[in-house]
Amino acid sequence: MASSSANIWVMLGLGLAGTILLMTQKLKKTVKEDFGAFIQKLKLLPPPQPAPPKAPHPLTNLTFAVSDLIDIEGHVTGFGNPDWARTHQAASRTASVVSTLVDGGATCIGKTIIDEMAYSVIGENKHYGTPTNPGVHDRIPGGSCSGAAVSVAANLVDFSLGIDAIGGVRLPSGFCGVIGFRASHGSISQSGIIPISPSLDTIGFCAKDPDVLRRAVHVVMKLQFAAQRSPRQIIIADDCFELIKLPVDQVIQPVIRSTEKLFGRQVLKHENLGAYLSSKVSSLLELSAKKNNNQVKTSTINLLAHMMQSLLRYEFKENHGEWINSVKPDVGASIRALFHEGNVIDESEIQKMHRVKTEMRLALNSLLKDDGLLVIPTFADPPQKVGGKEMSSETYLNRFNSLQSIASLSGCCQVTIPLGYHNKCPLSVSFIAKHGGDRFLLDIVQTMYSNIQEQVEVVSKSKSTSNSYSRERSAELAKEKGNQAFKEKQWQKAIGFYGEAIKLYESNATYYSNRAAAYLELGSFVQAEVDCTKAIELDRKNVKAYLRRGTAREMLGYYKEAIEDFRYALVLEPTNKRAAVSMERLKNLFQ
Structure with a gap:
């Protein structure tokens, strides 16, 4: 009898162990296969190759994914919310940017998860889950186009598409350790894409290979390949690096060393960006005085962060407020907060912000000209742990938004470059070029990328670099x-x-x-x-x-x-x- 009981317990133990093993294997298989990046799998195939002697399609054999706010004919664009998907019909046409890529030879294999209605920078979605950050599984992937960055970081596609209003592509690219590109505002058609904040929205790309990124953007923007130009100056925004809670030397030294090696030391310049903008953007003075914020350095950049958020809230509400009020969908607290009575933005203030945007573009174009780059950190803090509360902190968000606001408000193009890891968290640096300088920016990234990665290794092994940048x-x-x-x-x-x-x-x-x-x-x-x-x-x-x-x-x-x-x-x-x-x-x- 005792022997029979023992056998039963052994059988139960083996069964339980087998169940746990199967569940573990299933979980690993799920993570390994798509990391939760995709909300829908599909396939858009390119047209047949042209007959010789014509050249093959430029994007032949490349695969890509699109964020779930970009239309694909015959499929409902879900916008990160099941009530939106339920109340909208399947798209009658494919977004022009997707059609252009497919015609260029690339294959679209699916749609990726976004934050709810793309109204967040965290990467979490209470309806569809949070994609797993391939580099650091316990950290958020960043948003709003979280799945786009994850799909590239996990080698599921060669590149991906998203929309970047306040960092929707740049942040997840930085958090997931891939290259992220924000195109100049208005440079790529957004036909067939759900708007978030039209005065800030622009197309963004994620990729691991700078050459793949460059080829894809060239096809979409119809850029002509030409001889690459060296930068006349690479400007380091010193006050922006004062914002970050990361090892500054590990973020900036690879860029400095790579610049010296490839172009010479004389190309490097230093600039207090906040002071420069406050001297060039006269409309900032009115807004600054109203907020009693006349400090130079980071306070000017901080003011830009508040402006960017105000524009986002105003334009998001203008575009989607009617649907939210009529459908009463299940949405998160941050979206619900837009409709509180006290949350009203004066239209005259919005007009002032648009004047600031115009002046900012002119100021940065004047600073950078045709062959200059501005170097800033991609983010101020490492990605928080999944489910963490840091991102609800106003100070924490302001540091993030301050760095994103420079390109968002000026409409300039920006690229994020991965720099390895510090304490198992990703590091990233960003280059900004003048509005319309997309080809120049991509050319420079292709020239510098491999050398920057080499310098990352050198810096990480060096014990003396901690004080070198400050010296x-x-x-x-x-x-x-x-x-x-x-x-x-x-x-x-x-x-x-x-x-x-x-x-x-x-x-x-x-x-x-x-x-x-x-x-x-x-x-x-x-x-x-x-x-x-x-x-x-x-x-x-x-x-x-x-x-x-x-x-x-x-x-x-x-x-x-x-x-x-x-x-x-x-x-x-x-x-x-x-x-x-x-x-x-x-x-x-x-x-």
Whole structure:
């Protein structure tokens, strides 16, 4: 009898263990297959390949997915809410952006989950679940186009499509460790796409391979392939990096090192973006004064975050308020809050915000021109744990929105670049180009991407990088103070600032060359010659250092050496009149 009971318990134990094993295997299989990214599987096949000698379709053999706010003929666009899906008919036409990609040779394999009515940046959907972040399973994937980023990160498709109003593609791409691209506002037709906030909405792409991303965008935007241009300047927005609660050196150093290696140090610039915008965007002053927020630096960026949210709320309500009021759907608290009596936005304020948007675009286009990039963090904090409450914090959301607002309000194009992980959480950096600079931005990403990834490895292994960015930034600030003192003809003061910069970052040729210029003004020709020689050792193409050393040597009576310096400056810069005149004068006098 005892033996029989024991056998029963053994059988029950084995059965229970088998059930658990099957459930575990089923769960792993579900996660492995689609990570909860898809809400619907389908297939849109490209047309047959053209007969030779015509070239094959440019996107042949590539697959993609679309977010569930983009129409596909014969399928209901669900907009992340079952009541919306229930009350809307199947689409009569496929969105033009999807048709263009399919005609270009790509195959669409399904629709991906979005946040409810795309009105969130978290990636959670109470109706359809939260897609699993492939890189960090216990962290949110980010929204609103969570499934689009997850489908790419999990290698389920080559690229995916979504809509980015306030970070709907950029944030999930950054959180899931893939490349995210926000196109210039108005550059791609949004026909057949449910609007969220039309003045902010634009098409976004997720991809792992920069070449795949570039090819897909070229097809959609009908861009012509042309010779790639190097950036004239890569501007680091210092005040934006002060916002983040992540290791700054691991975010910025790969970009700095890659820039130095590919384009040279002279391309790098630093800018206080908040101060720049507050000086260029006059309409900000009215809104800033109303909020009693006249601080520079992060406060200006913070104000932009509030503006972006106000525009989103106003336009979302304008587009979908009637449906929500008539259907009374089951929606989340953040959407319900829009319809509280106290939540009314003055239309005159909205008009002011639109003026700010226009001025912001002009200001950033003026700063970046045709061949400049602005570097900012993609997000301020690592993704929270699934089910966490951090995203409900106003401070937490403001840091997120501040960084997203720059491209959203200006309409500029932006790309996010993954930078590996820190404490098992993803890191990402973003490049912004002028409005309409999409091709230039994608070309630069393709040029820099692999080198940035190499530098990520270098930085992660280096123990000395934690303070390098702050030292370099301090050195640049000291140099700028030296430049100001030089302009004010305070030569000794300038020498002191340049000396401080050299102590902080002794391998910068410009610092030595600038100090030499101040020494020349004081008649300290020996010190000027020494500094110029050091500058030339660090940078053989530093024309100013040759000119200044030539001047110092001439004053010291080393005429032959001075002639050689002016001659070499002329080789480097054949149109340099100062070098030509100085060399000819000395040759006529002493040869």
